[in-house]
Amino acid sequence: MDLHIQCKALTKYYSGIKALNGFDLELNVNQPIGIVGPNGAGKSTLFAILSGFIKPTSGEVRIMGATPNSPTIKGKLSLLPQDTAMFKGIDVFSQLKHYARLQNLNKQQAIKEVEHVLSLVQASSFAKQFPETLSFGQRKRVMLAQSLIGKPELILMDEPTSGLDPIAATEVRSLLRQLGNEYSVIISSHNLAEIEDICSDIVIMNKGKLVTHSSLSELTRSSQCFSLMLENTSDVHLSEVLKELSGISKIENDKNDMKSWLIYYDDSSAEQLQIKILTKLSEHNIAVSELKKGKALADEILEVIKNDN
Missing domain, CATH: 3.40.50.300 (P-loop containing nucleotide triphosphate hydrolases)
Known part of the structure; x- marks a missing residue:
């Protein structure tokens, strides 16, 4: 293949x-x-x-x-571009049917295909409207439907x-x-x-x-770290709260946000350490919104690009 x-x-x-x-x-x-x-x-x-x-x-x-x-x-192959103009004064269904006919579907096949893709993107209710009467979000659905015609x-x-x-x-x-x-x-x-x-x-x-x-x-x-997001801003640095836990090598603010933290660890078991961190935070009445292994995607991408330069 x-x-x-x-x-x-x-x-x-x-x-x-x-x-x-x-x-x-x-x-x-x-x-x-x-x-x-x-x-x-x-x-x-x-x-x-x-x-x-x-x-x-x-x-x-x-x-x-x-x-x-x-x-x-x-x-x-189909493309959904960022911005696409549609013909004014021609209803959505007719425009999509024309596009389907360009893909060598006969009239009945084109009608059936347009009904199918409009249903997939939940746009059937405005199929008979002109594009200029639609919201930006509705037009986006229509263009998404067009990209699906013929099951590329x-x-x-x-x-x-x-x-x-x-x-x-x-x-x-x-x-x-x-x-x-x-x-x-x-x-x-x-x-x-x-x-x-x-x-x-x-x-x-x-x-x-x-x-x-x-x-x-x-x-x-x-990365050998946890990304921690608190529900509320912490009044103390988490290094003070988690200092008794072995296996943690460094704790720092992520993007200088007192709700967002990076907790680096050594070769300890990540799963066991994760449980200990949650337990310790609970003991100090610190509510956790999210605790996951690894950095946030944006941080990882920046690091990968930086290392490539």
Whole structure:
């Protein structure tokens, strides 16, 4: 079976600037994968090349064994861009039906497919409305429905919840989690909470290169520390509260927030130490919101990128 994505020494120049710089990546997408990196890392350029919108300056790229824009992958690859314009004065259902017909579905097949994808994204209730009458969140659902037409083998999603209010973003993320069980999805996002919520694997890019490809669990659990979040601000430094516990090597504030702490430990049993920490905090009436092994995702990504520079 061909890899979903295969990039070899991929390079893209824009007026002498390297947006991609010898980028290498091989992916088989079985669960949602997130692509992250700072601004200028090359994420948008990578998506544009994979989608066939632009050509690389050099290097090789294959999508399911074929080049982008190859007739052999027509209907197998779909893109949900960050911002997409829809035709005014044409109802949602008609626009999606036209798109389905472009995928070689006959009229009845197109109608059935549009009804199906609108149902999947919970957008059937406004299918007969014009796009200009919809909220931003509703339009996002419509574009998500379009990306699902024909059940593509791979869907690229660029900032799928960008611009949405918190409620709409939560609803879309819930949809994406459900769709991730049926579709192969790659999500590019600056929202790390979203990546952590939806994805199982993560690809980190920086300066046009691949930094690492790892499972989220491996990445966030790689550090020998606990991330502790308290329900209320602590009046004392936790080193005073936990000083009697053996196995702890260092305790520090995470981002100078007295609710958020990093507790580093030596080779002690993490599970046993975790229980002891919770017990000791309870004895001092310190309420815990969360205690998990490893650093927060943002901290791990920053450390990985820093070590790569």
